[in-house]
Amino acid sequence: MLSWQQIKGDFPLLINKGKNLIFLDNAATTQKPKQVIDAIVDYYTNWNSNVRRGIYRLSEEATDHYEKSRENISNFIGSSDPRQLAFVRNTTEALNLLAYSMGHNLHEGDEILLTIMEHHSNIVPWQFLQEKGVKLKFADINEDGTLDMEDFRNKLTRKTKVVSVTHCSNLLGTINDAAELAKLAHDNGSLFILDGAQSVPHMPVDVEKLDCDFLAFSGHKMLGPMGIGVLYGKYDLLNGLPPFNGGGEMISQVYTDHSTYADAPEKFEAGTPNVEGAIGLSAAVDYLRNIGMDEVRSHEKDLISYTLKKEEEHHIDILKSYGPRDMEKRGGIYTFNLGEFNPLSMSEGLINEQIRVGSNVHPHDVATGLDSSNVAVRAGHHCAMPLTHRLNVVATSRASYYIYNSREDVDLLFESLEKIRRLYA
Ligand SMILES: Cc1ncc(COP(=O)(O)O)c(C=O)c1O
Numbered sequence: 257m258l259s260w261q262q263i264k265g266d267f268p269l270l271i272n273k274g275k276n277l278i279f280l281d282n283a284a285t286t287q288k289p290k291q292v293i294d295a296i297v298d299y300y301t302n303w304n305s306n307v308r309r310g311i312y313r314l315s316e317e318a319t320d321h322y323e324k325s326r327e328n329i330s331n332f333i334g335s336s337d338p339r340q341l342a343f344v345r346n347t348t349e350a351l352n353l354l355a356y357s358m359g360h361n362l363h364e365g366d367e368i369l370l371t372i373m374e375h376h377s378n379i380v381p382w383q384f385l386q387e388k389g390v391k392l393k394f395a396d397i398n399e400d401g402t403l404d405m406e407d408f409r410n411k412l413t414r415k416t417k418v419v420s421v422t423h424c425s426n427l428l429g430t431i432n433d434a435a436e437l438a439k440l441a442h443d444n445g446s447l448f449i450l451d452g453a454q455s456v457p458h459m460p461v462d463v464e465k466l467d468c469d470f471l472a473f474s475g476h477k478m479l480g481p482m483g484i485g486v487l488y489g490k491y492d493l494l495n496g497l498p499p500f501n502g503g504g505e506m507i508s509q510v511y512t513d514h515s516t517y518a519d520a521p522e523k524f525e526a527g528t529p530n531v532e533g534a535i536g537l538s539a540a541v542d543y544l545r546n547i548g549m550d551e552v553r554s555h556e557k558d559l560i561s562y563t564l565k566k567e568e569e570h571h572i573d574i575l576k577s578y579g580p581r582d583m584e585k586r587g588g589i590y591t592f593n594l595g596e597f598n599p600l601s602m603s604e605g606l607i608n609e610q611i612r613v614g615s616n617v618h619p620h621d622v623a624t625g626l627d628s629s630n631v632a633v634r635a636g637h638h639c640a641m642p643l644t645h646r647l648n649v650v651a652t653s654r655a656s657y658y659i660y661n662s663r664e665d666v667d668l669l670f671e672s673l674e675k676i677r678r679l680y681a
């Protein structure tokens with residue numbers, strides 16, 4: 257098992273806050289180790305200049321650092337060719353890029369198959385295509401929070417041009433069988449996109465083994481800086497897409513009436529790129545590789561199974577949690593409510609009655625209560641409103657783990673939840 261104390265010692269913010277912060281909001285963003293912060297400082301101290309355009313040595317060195325970062329991150333996700341990886345701002349931008357660029361070749365009647373557990377960033381960009389008559393379909397979930405494969409198969413039709421699915425749900429923690437979904441999509445002649453925002457940071461992900469056509473993920477959710485993300489695509493598919501943003505560095509020739517474009521990945525990196533971000537993310541990848549992604553996964557598996565054990569032990573009468581109980585299908589995400597908190601209970605008369613009898617504590621009150629015990633969790637719809645509606649709740653609270661969390665953090669979470677329950681009794 258990981259020596260979490262040693263790991264925690266690498267994170268200046270966690271050291272500075274000490275016992276005043278139990279950070280359980282890692283699905284939103286993670287803290288940064290000093291190795292990542294140092295790499296960024298080193299870049300600005302020693303290498304800063306614009307990339308790709310300078311003929312002088314400093315610019316060549318900066319370009320070299322930038323391209324080596326691409327190579328390193330490409331290796332990390334099992335891609336054999338760094339040209340298959342374009343730097344973007346985040347998962348959201350990667351998915352917008354795909355929807356926009358693929359949209360050129362989608363027509364009225366074509367279908368996109370998603371799942372009901374998608375983050376808004378894998379729903380809204382596709383909705384833009386509805387204007388063209390493109391139809392969105394959503395595969396449902398089973399009662400245990402896993403993907404309903406029968407529904408998925410039924411909704412995959414000969415009109416399905418694109419299947420875009422999250423690898424791990426940011427609300428339920430459900431890990432989808434990406435290899436199986438990719439195979440089903442490919443057998444159907446559909447393109448397969450994987451949203452890796454909650455998987456690449458937490459488990460080994462190998463794009464070639466999974467056979468995904470495209471993969472999107474964010475640096476800031478895996479110890480890297482904000483403002484850097486990755487779009488991976490099989491080279492011919494990526495290179496075959498029309499560009500998203502136009503401007504410097506993404507072109508081959510520009511005339512007053514038209515332009516020709518550079519090949520991927522430059523085609524998708526218009527303007528000055530986030531060099532600092534790429535270098536910081538590469539340092540984050542080194543840090544994670546050093547621990548080992550199998551280790552990261554087993555640490556989080558331990559934390560989530562310990563959480564479910566604690567849940568049983570504490571037996572808080574009004575606590576209801578969501579997501580698969582099978583640890584093989586579950587990431588380090590624990591989403592719960594104190595009370596049902598469904599839309600019906602929100603109607604005014606009922607809510608007052610339920611607060612009075614203490615059977616419903618609003619997730620925002622749960623999060624505020626936990627914060628007063630120095631436990632930081634997220635509360636709300638977690639940018640997954642369709643899933644929140646599907647679960648028949650208005651909102652939930654979510655604890656999400658990472659490498660620096662420990663069983664002691666879980667203990668404190670439950671002690672604090674008990675306190676909140678007593679307060680509302
Ligand atoms: C599953 C999933 N997809 C996409 C995103 C969007 O990530 P970003 O905000 O970094 O673009 C998130 C963020 O929480 C997520 O959890």
